[in-house]
Amino acid sequence: LDDFSLKKIDSNIDITAKMQEIAQIDADEDSGISYRRLTTESKDDRRLLNFVETKEPRDVLEMKFKRECLVQLAADKTLNDREIDWFINSIFDRLTIAQKDTVRSEPKTFALALKNKIEEEKSKFAWAQFREKLETGEIKCAPLYRFRKQIDLEIKAAVSPNKSLYTGEQKGNQFEQKFVYDLTGLNNIRWWHRNLSRKGFYINGPVGHYPDFIICTKAGTILIVETKGDHLIDSKETLKKLELGEEWEKLAGTEKFKYFMVNQCVETTNRDIYKYEDFIHLLKKIP
Secondary structure: OOOOOHHHOOOOOOOOOOOOOOEEEEEEOOOEEEEEEOOOOOHHHHHHHHHHHOOOOHHHHHHHHHHHHHHHHHOOOOOOHHHHHHHHHHHHHOOOHHHHHHHHHOHHHHHHHHHHHHHHHHHHHHHHHHHHHHHHOOOOOOOOOOOOOOOOOOOOOOOOOOOEOOOOOOOOOHHHHHHHHHHOOOOOEEEEEEOOOOOOOOEEOOOEEOOOEEEEEOOOOEEEEEEEOHHHOOOHHHHHHHHHHHHHHHHHOOOOEEEEEEEOOOOOOOOOEEEHHHHHHHHOOOO
16 A cells, blocks of 8 residues: 555545435424425525534534544554545535535544545555556565464363364354364364464455464365355455455465365355355365
């Protein structure tokens, strides 16, 4: 992100998508109660919306919403403070009067929209830089990782440490514990290790990927396995980790290093994600 700049990104943002819904309700003796949704496109409705939401002057509201935006964005140390200020003002200045009234009344919604947009643009930029540096050889894959002689665990594993690399392993979730149980019964596995969350082996790229398991077969093949619950299988973060893992496998050398992403039981159209029972069947055959 060294060359990332807010001045170069696409600044088209739908800031009114989550605007508050306010309705005008009329009670009439003859026709009863009726209501309609107020819209900021109508001058009369804007006056009523402003009266309902706040009586503070516009300049005070504008100051509040800009401050809210700064609070949300300034925590990101990859951004330049001056660019943040410029970005907020440039976006706000291009809004219609109706949109400005909306963001003044809903500063948190506007700030979150800006934050999400910037995160999306940063991700695009980082991946573009990553792919370019792979092609030019600035980024390489090298055998630098070393296992610790021992690991300190706050909670010992509830599963059997049979074939585990250490005398105790980090406890995983229910899906991971089932995997360990099945793993220890395979004849072709020499050892396995539940990779330490945020402390162990990670694949360093546009996202920091700490896979769940490192496995060694009796033939010496190293398997990196990421287990994913079915509810996470189609998330953007999951797919980016999959892309990074596959790139690592290619550069590390597929004869000795393999990467797998495994989900529980839901069928997925992504052929690179294995359903659990299919993966176990495959795992048995890897020398």
